Amino acid sequence: MTEMSGADMVVQALVDLGVDTVFGYPGGAVLPIYDALFKHPTIKHILVRHEQAATHAAEGYARSTGKPGVVLVTSGPGATNAVTGITDALLDSIPMVVLTGQVPTTLIGTDAFQECDTVGITRHCTKHNYLVMDPDRLGPILHEAFYIATHGRPGPVVIDIPKNVQVATGTYSIPNRIDHKSYRPQVDPDADAIAAAIAMIAAAERPIFYTGGGVINAGPDASAALRQLVALTGAPVTSTLMGLGAFPADDDKWLGMLGMHGTYEANMAMNRADLIIAVGARFDDRVTGRLDAFSPDSKKIHIDIDRSSINKIVPVDLAVVGDAGRALDALIAAWADKGYKARDLGEWWRRIDGWRATRCLDFPEKKEDGAEIMPQRAVKALFDATRGMDPIITTEVGQHQMWAAQHFHFDSPNRWLTSGGLGTMGYGFPAAVGAQIAHPDRLVICIAGEASLQMNIQEMGTVSQYRLPVKIFILNNQWMGMVRQWQELTYESRYSNSYSDSLPDFVKLADAYGWTGLRIDTLGDLADGIQTMLGTPGPVIVDCRVAQLANCFPMIPSGAAHTDMILQPNDIVGTMDDEAKALV
């Protein structure tokens, strides 16, 4: 219990909560907190160039470390610029605490300079938010906010702090233990549900694990438990975009990602399975395809920490509410207790191997040195060149993201940072900044599209300022490729506003910011170009020119079932009806 200013309390609370890094941008309504930060050298403040980038950098920090990301921005435009990243963190369940300045309490509601209703605007894109009207409440609220952001299903929490509350003095107090009066997420799974689940798993003839970001959020131990349970049962594993890395991609039980741009074998196995074990995944529309044809003959077990995710889209036979890691541990223990032995799943695996034989990720390409580079080849070359370096990969959103998900492989969690739920173009580069700050000595590569990258390209300045060795690898096809792909599929190739016109010279741009810039034009230059990027200290931007009209396959078209995948461009026939066009 110490008397101090509100601003000092904020910084003291951050210190007490173990925060080492804050991503932010100053402004009038947070100047007292910035002044308090100035006096506390233990907290590193990373000055971004735009508040949206602060939120994505915090997401990159959080996703790569498992610790909450912290953001500090001013009132009004500072807060509104942060909204996209806050929403992104909500949809992808990323723990984040965002501190926003606010006009003094005496001016709230008067349309004061740089005033906006931050708690009103962020009410539905946060897990929880606060407007602090009394400096004595700052300590308890900050500690509670971190608890809420990191417990149960993680998510963003906003704390809006009026300037006079930052200046006023009060008593800083730390709650002994956060024993929240109403927020009590269930983390331990129900024992009866676990017993029922393990009996279903042991009895299944065609089981499949369908895992998601919840396994990553449950920590590295949950990924280890997943591997153990899969080894015990012998069942195949597929994962959502957000779950990549929880299960090693070089394991023979791995079927690849499922869903719209997932593998043929993953989607067919989901369709033909007699038991789906969903772990920390939420049956997103990108995953299920047409709902009335989704895995019609299976029983479904859904393990999730958020009860509202269960039965939201797909009705399930058995719900297990709890932390993914604890549920997996309990399943492993129950398997041993009951003395279950893995069934002979040989027939199931023979069918899966049949689907694998389609080699759905193969793509046509020319092999000579002067040939244009297929984007898939570029990702594969990047993956091959960085084996053993344990890189952290971030992506923007679009075709390049899906190609990266298909062709870059992970064997550990927290290495794959991408915007799944909100699909935010402009996420990848600032997320790479956040990951690099958290891991100064690791290789961090942002696989980008030339269009997405431009949405937060101003962060090149941030990278220069902090001398971060971030690598940006642009798959430059001079199109908003995914938009164009949908226009080809849905709108008879009327390319309405999907061409990336007036692109900057990325090599000269690199030079302007003090980076190294490289351009790769042909297949023969690809391997050397990547080696040059990897061998160059400091930040590097690689403008890799790829085949302009390549599309991302396989693909479940809008409104189609898992069994109706387009495997290659020449599988496309006819046009879509309105029902399909209306789906996103």
Added chain:
Amino acid sequence: MKITTEAGERHVLAVTVDNEAGILAKITGLFSARGYNIESLTVADISADHALSRITIVTSGPPAVIDQIIAQLDRLVPVHSVTDLADGGAHVEREIALVKVAGSGDKRIEALRMADVFRAKVVDTTLSSFIFEITGTSDKVDRFIALMRECGLVEVGRTGVVAIARGAEAV
């Protein structure tokens, strides 16, 4: 292409929440953001220390949607409990309406007679008007108001439904 919506059944939810600024906006915003119906909503402080409010929401939807509404409400940080009163067996529902009727002669007498049948109380009168207070289920209030339309109805104020489960247990 036509946009269709699924028919649903009526449910009464009792939601106990922290009595704090913005909680009502959070709950009504959840309903609008996710496309759920609100037929009526009442809210008032219910605890001695003013820390808790009870919100009674009348909503409708197919069973799966009702389950989602309950799960979505339950995961909000300031929400303590959500009870589907239809789920727990019998419950009592009441609503109050204040009904102003203006007129003279036979219509005025008829209004008073019908108010008596409905056990509505007269809470204000002038030479040319009455204000009735009626308490009952929404259905009873609806029927009384429909009759008053024939007798010079000029204004209605309704509270919306409050409800509580029968028996000795609390939610």
